[in-house]
Amino acid sequence: MFSFFNSSQSPKVVLTRNLGPDVMPFLERRQDIDLVVWGQDRTCDRKWLLENVQGARALIVILTDSVDQEVLDAAGPQLQVVSTMSVGYDHINVKELAKRNIKLGYTPDVLTDAVADTSIMLALMAGRNARESMTVVNEGKWPEYSWGPFLFAGRQLSASSSSPVRTAGFLGFGRIAQATLTRLIPFGFTHCLYTSSPSSTPTPERDAAIQEAHGLQALRRVDLDTLAAESDIVFVLAPGGAATANLVDEHFLRKMKKTSVLVNTSRGTLVDSHALAKALRERWIWGAGLDVVTGEPQITADHPLVKEPRCIILPHIGSATVETRIDMATLAVKNALAVISGTEMLASLELSS
Template identity: 30%
Template sequence: MKMVIIEPLGVEKDKLLSMAKEALGGRVEIVYHDTKVTGTEELIERGKDAEIIVVSNLPLNENVINGCRNLKLLAVAFTGIDHIAMDACRKNGVTVCNCAGYSTSAVADLVFGMLISLYRNVIPCDRVCREGGTKDGLVGFELEGKKFGVVGTGAIGLRVARIAQAFGCEVLAYSRTVRDVEGVRFVDLKTLLSECDIVSLHTPLNDGTRGLMNRESIGWMKKNAVLINTARGPVVDSDALAEALAEGRIGGACIDVFEKEPPVETDHPLFSAPNIIVTPHVAFATKEALVKRAVIVFDNVAAYLDGTPKNVMG
């Protein structure tokens, strides 16, 4: 059986292949590609003979799935699967497994790294210090005593909630599933947005969450509120957010994800908005998380080969 790792996974090649061989033994022939390609024909060429394809966040459209005629298992080295043509996978009988959980700590770390950078003016402070300036005009804010809203209470959202509590925040949450979480008050979305000083998004991208933060919902937010998105780009209407920032209707934003994977066009509306920190979809990308991810990927492949697939997506 042939397994193609169709793009690099952020772990050194020798280490990655050693992990694969340790997990899978000699049950598969492993082909590893250490460069990223995005063209449909190039992707088909790489995967056309593979029964198993390992992919991270490369978009695999219907043509790619159909072109990989031997494909039986798609091992996605990512939590979300919105970049995969799932209808084509279902039609072709392809099992799809994801890697939930590998980036929980990494994403939560970036939430607070970006937030504190914005609250304490870390980027402008660095610049002005190098230019011989002072703190004048750069006095920041504390987290203690703020109302912190978490939208989506999966593993990442709950970790963010716990860290927010450690900073002395009052935590509110909104989710389709109300949980009994100590110190967390579950409310409807409008209540959360209208009460919270900080709102952090942790929802998957689906029909119910696409455009969740639009002109109307952003309009419910407090004038000094900060919106953080480390979830999926289309959960937020970028034009509406840029307008709200430009008009001073909210206080700031921290954005790690966009409508497409970086590189993002330099004229993106958020890039000219005030009081915003942007990063190129790095929330999941730590050395530790990428190793955890590889472990889960090869464990998923091993489970499939054993006839007991896990982390299977619908």
Template identity: 40%
Template sequence: MSTRPVVFVTRCVPPNGMDMLKSECEVRTWPNDAVIPRDQLLQGVKGADGLLCHPSEKIDQEVLDAAGPQLKVIGTMSVGLEHLDLALCKSRNIHVGYTPDVLTDATAEMTVGLLLATSRRIKEGFAATVNGGWGTWNCGLYLAGKELSESTVGIVGLGRIGLAVAKRLQPFGVQKFLYSGNSEKSWASDIGAEFVPFDKLLQNSDFVVACCSMNPQNKGLFNKDAFSKMKNSAIFVNTSRGVLVNQEDLLQALSTNQILAAGLDVTTPEPLPRDNPLFTLNNCVITPHLGSATTKARAAMADLVCRNILAGLKGQPLPKPVPL
């Protein structure tokens, strides 16, 4: 009978991570590259010493009870922690690790991609090439969009990702960067950004980019009131957390031309149901949470999440622990 620790993996991760775990553990894996059904999660975690999970799985009392008292460590392949009951993990002395830092560049690139897709109306342009609209221009402003050149970009949350986004936008000729958040950041001088109140950022920005982390204070931060303060020509991009946005208010703002367009890589819930009315809007580009979806970033995340788990199983400090 094997004495190696048991790790349950809720979805296959890149081979470098799986190989690392298999070299020292008995690994049980939900084999599909899809969200694990709840009943399979509760079954699979039974008797596990370690759990490798993803943001799509809610790790609550039911899951921890199903796992049993021997569960020592949870590694989440994410920066976001909303799916974890951290207080309960702490009370049960379960160590939790996550994967910050390694997805900064990939998420920043995705943010810029969504910003360009919305400002240059790429969704509408692609549709025109497919449905026969190409060549039917009736004026010189057909599918004309916005330029970043000489614009003001407002970044809500100038952390690692927010700064990386701004640095990538500088070569486009952005005239001014504004940022808001809990406090001024010393690194804002790297991009010449001005710290302003949230309302001032909304009122003065041509592009509003959400890069803030989730906490109880900013849940639903982008709501009817916020959208009403933005320019009618403003574009909103969110690659941070879906719960930052009141999606019904966003739908209203886009449908009534309160704002020009939006690009979303995160939604509530995920996946967003296919009948959600946001999908029907030409001025809303939605992608399926691709922020970290590069081979380099995902391999780095797999490496880090598995090192967290192995350290926890051995009683060693986790490389990237979640403060509990």
């Protein structure tokens, strides 16, 4: 544990991971705070957190830290803000924060480009059978194969003479989905479908502007069945939580084209892992690219999805560029410091009790 003590009257800021040399100076050079840092490069020890959060005015966490009623009780009534270095906040009891009038800072926008890049990478890898092909080389089996007209052949992402109409489907159509669509346009995608929460307000003017900007033949908000049936690639980019659990289930997967690809770079809980494994095994769809899986990181070699050669699985690296992680950490710190300084956070979630 690192601790930087000032006066006893200084607001206490607790940080659950050292954020590196590019970001830590924002905190360490402040003479008006009492900074306490979990100094080990692993998940913050729960006992340490419960002991050290006592009396804190600001708590800065990462997505492996559970901020529940126990932590908030331990902190005490003076806690003003919880700031997380993530766009998701499933690890935080939002209702408890609202009840206690504690602000919540998070880090949207700064990871949009990195996750959109990863989404395209997974679409390419899943469509072109990258895992199967790389395994042939890595296991030294390439010499055993003789060239054939369709050896190692996968599905093409870009439009072609045999498939001039390319349709991208998005389960969720927020910032990352729209950034992903932008990256698909040079591949010749002509149509875009998306679903949104039933409670969300339709946005025909926004949709018309996006369609015109990208020169799309169509951009439509549709139901889940239509999304599954008409999309060449389905990108799962909706928030996690109980309301979206297993939206991509056996029913959805059976509706998809046999030539289609599923990509999930949002939350593992949106996709039923066992249904997806069955879909891949029985060839209901062509392939899948996953950056997230339900139960991560406890995904071992005997997991049903790991056993499927046409399933690309990454260890949740969607935002894992040096540039993005520095930006996320910086924003998380600035959010926390803004609240204890009496100014507006750069990115806060509106809470309601």
